[in-house]
Amino acid sequence: MEEKRTRFSVKKGEKFGDALSGHDGVIAAKVGQTLHDLSDVSAEDSNCTPILLNSEEGIMILRHSGAHLLAQSVLQLFPKALPNAGPPTEDGFYYDIFMDPVSSETLTQIEKRMHDIASKKIPIVKKMLNKEELLRKFGGNKFKSERIAEKIPDGGKSTVYEQAEFTDFCTGPHVPHTGYLMASKLLSVSSAYYKGDENLEKMVRIYGTVFPTRKELDEFLELREEAAKRDHRKLGQEMDLYLFNSELAPGFPLYTPNGTIIRNELMKYMRELNSSRGWEEVTTPHVFKDEIWRKSGHFAKYKPNMFVFDLNGDGYGIKPMNCPGHITIFDRKVYSYRDLPVRYSEFGTVYRYEKSGEVGGLTRPRMFTIDDGHAFLRLDQVVEEILSILEMVKESSSKLFEEPELAFNLSLIDKQNPDNFLISYKCANCGTVTEMRKAAEGEIKCPSCSSERLSPDFTKWDDASNSLREALKRAGLSYREFPGDAAFYGPKIDIKARDAIRREWQISTIQVDFFMPANFGLYYVSADGKKEPIIMLHRAVYGSFERIMAIMIEGSAGKLPTWLSPHQVIIVPVNDSSSGYAEKINADLLSHGIRSSVDNSNDTVSKKIRTLHSLRPSYILVVGQKEVDEGSVTVRRKDNSQEKMPFKDFAKMVNDEIRERRFS
RNA sequence: GCCGCCGUAGCUCAGCCUGGUAGAGCGCGUGCUUGGUAAGCACGAGGUCGCGGGAUCGAACCCCGUCGGCGGCUCCA
Incomplete structure (x- = not known):
């Protein structure tokens, strides 16, 4: 490329x-x-500059043309269908079309039509039309008409692309003719909402892909199959780490002894990181009475996602977040400016009622444990603290991922569309400052004089955003900004990782919050004896144990670093005469805290190795008469390479590797 | 919640279209085998075919509903 x-x-x-x-x-x-x-x-x-078909931009053009080909084929088969929009994506394209639901058989039919059209090498012709002509041309399609009306100024013009009877409103560019699109394939069909709004029309979204050559398409499809084999749900079963019982606990993971070993090792490491950076550990209840959820704002915004129940006339909610608990602990006494920062951490298990279609595996369960933390700060401490957390993220990811592929996103308020965010308004009439979220309040008025002349004050948002930005820069991290992605109470840094099929999942997060401390009336006493507001930082370094485990397992194909591996060493004696030696070295390893076991099953050596493979042990030691005589072991590594060495050398090697949390 | 696909033994799957009350491999158990690097041999146990209803003499199979899983959409840490 x-x-x-x-x-x-x-x-x-x-x-x-x-x-x-x-x-x-x-x-x-x-x-x-x-x-x-x-x-x-x-x-x-x-x-x-020539754009080659094989370049990144060339592929995007090819795929965009692929989307057009898809729409043309659908229209030939279903003349009443109304195409909306069809962009290229990272590994293909989709097209949203207003039409009756499409079955997988129909999908095959559409794909066949695409191949027919492609083989005819129909020229793709660009034409320039003015707005009136465009609106006339696409008058029968309300979705296209709306797009044209929105995008093209009155008196303006734009291009359309024609291939035989099919025309699409599009800025291009496109491949010269449909013959470029022979190596295309439709992948799946789903529903999508018009403009992403669940209140508007449901569109049929058809996903597909196209490559310059058939060979590349086949390679892509093969790669997808390989990726599916790394699915953490599949590996979790093979490695016996966790399970889901869809009848008894849909969406709730259950961890086996092996899976619990991984969680405990992750916790142990995070406890070290936490204490080295001043985070004290606390423990909070899983259930609180309704009052706290009203005060925190969770009931206003989050109640449909919460497990709630009534008991003896009182309402309770199971925690979907840990912040109110930590705030309750922080609020037990009065703080001087000298006492800050106060940092509370907790491996807090939270429960969220996710809608049925959203739940899935360990990446989106209904119960998960956050390596949560809340820092209570003075304004002047915010940047340093963010920096410290970013360092934790960098440090932990270097231990967890051999080749970290993390994206740092700065999620900001969208000042053009601020209604969803909690902001300060100043009354132009009486000067009162108030905090409101327009989407929740409807009409906004000054609480003291009822004037509607309120002007938004973005100072707090700007300060917080600048703190995050400055910390990212000082940490030397490259990042992208996403206006509109902020939490409703403040901007945040989201750190994302990819799973086996390259979906992005948020793991770490750092959020600046000046509203929740205000809701709970948190303050400290300044040097001159005044009450000053607390700034809160919400943070998670792993994010959740569930997601980070899923990402690690998929990223490493189950070959976890030794310190995390439930099976660090498995010893395979060649026959009964070497089993005594196997037990002896096993006892030695166990006494050093290494997770070791002997495979005493009545199988041949090759059978044992084949069977043990699914558990992904870090090391398999084969010992027979030779090893007994020499006091050695034959070491088989995760990559299947082999080496014979004295047992004491092996023991030291594994010990060092685990203690230093190295990958090999 | 929406669309598509799917739900049969502990696991992976066949059977369903064209109804006649279940099949394979792995795993598990027992015995033989003492085996040197990805399946040694034999025998055996194991399933109210997700659940509920309907039409049928008869349902794993056809129809309806429901619960759940997967891929997307929406939402979201």
Whole structure:
């Protein structure tokens, strides 16, 4: 996928395709940052870069054309269908179409039609239409019409792309003809909401992909199958780590002894990290009375996701978050500015009633344990604390992931659409400052004079966002900003990791919160004896034990670092005459705290190795007469490489590896 | 909650279209085998086919409902 660096000159009035003729695999041209179809005529003399079919941008163009091909095929088979939009994605494309539900048989039919159209090598032609023409052309399709009305200014114009009878409103570019789309495949069908709004129309979303060649498509499909084998649900069963009982506890994981070993090792490590950075451990109840959830704002926003119950006339809620508990502990006494920061951590198990279609495996269970923490701070301590937490994230991920692939996102308020966020408003009439969330309040008025002349004050949001931004920069991390993704009470840093099939999951999070401390009236006493507001930081380093385990298991294909492995050593005696020696070295390893066992089953050596493989032990030691005589062991590693060494060397090696939490 | 696919032994799956009351491999048990690096041999046990209802002489199979799982959408740590 190497981009051709060479640039070519193109004359005014010349087609890019002509300027680049004779170069294989070119499907578009780029001038500056603008992509052009090969059929485009250059507006001036300039230099252009060829976009190769095999480049990242080339593939996106190919896939965008694939989406058009899909829509064309659907329309040929279902003339009443109304296509909405069909973008390329990371590994394919989809198209949202308003139509009757599509079965898997129909999907095959559509795919066949796509191949038919592709094999006809129909030219894809670009045309320029003004807004009136566009609206006339797509008048029968309310979704397209709405898009045109929104995107094109009055008197403006835009391009459409035609392939035979099919036309789509699109800025392109596209491949020159449908023959480029032979290696296409439809992958799945689902429903999606128009504009992502569950109150609007349901669209049929068809997913597919297309590659430059059949070979690449086959490789992609094979890779997907390989990834499915790394699914943590499958590996969790093979390795006997956890289970789900869908009848008795849907969405609730149950951990076996092996799975519990991993959790406990993760906890042990996090306790070390926590205490080295001043986090004290606390323990809070799983159940609180309704009053705390009203005060914290959870009932207002979160009640449908909570397990609640009544007992003897009192209402209770099982905790979906740990913050109210930590606040209750913090609030037990009065703090001087000298006492801060106060940092409370807890492996807090929370319960959230997720909707049926959202639950899945360890990545989205209804019960999970957060390595939670809440820091209670002065304003001037915020940046340092965020930095300290970012360092914890970096340190822990270096121990958990051999090749960390983490994305740091700065989730901010969207000042254009601030209704969903809690913000300060100042009354232009009487000067009162109040905090409100427009989406929850409806009409907003000044609480003291009822004036509607309220102007938003983003100072707190800006300060908090700048603190996060500064900490990210000082930590030397590259990150992306996402306006509108903030929590309703404040901006946050979200750290994401990918699972086996490259879905992103949020793991760590650092959130600045100035509203919840205010709800609970938290304050400290400053040097001049005044009450000052507490700033709170919510943080999770692993995120949840469930998700981090799923990500680690999928990322390593079950080959966990030795310190986390439930089976650090399994000893395989070749026959009964070496089993005494096997027991002896086993006892030695156990006495050093190494998780070791002897496979005494009545099987051949090769059978044992095959069977043990599914448990993903860190080391298998084969011992027979030779090893007994020498006091050695034959070490078989996770990568199946083998080496014979003196037992005491092996014991030291494993011991060091575990103690230093190394990968090998 | 919405759309598609799926639910048969501890696990992986066949049987369902074309109804006649269950089958394989692994695993498990017993015995033989003492085996040197990804399946040694034999025998055996194990299933109210997710659950409820309907049509049928008869349902794992057809129809309806329901619960659950998977992939997406929405939501979300």
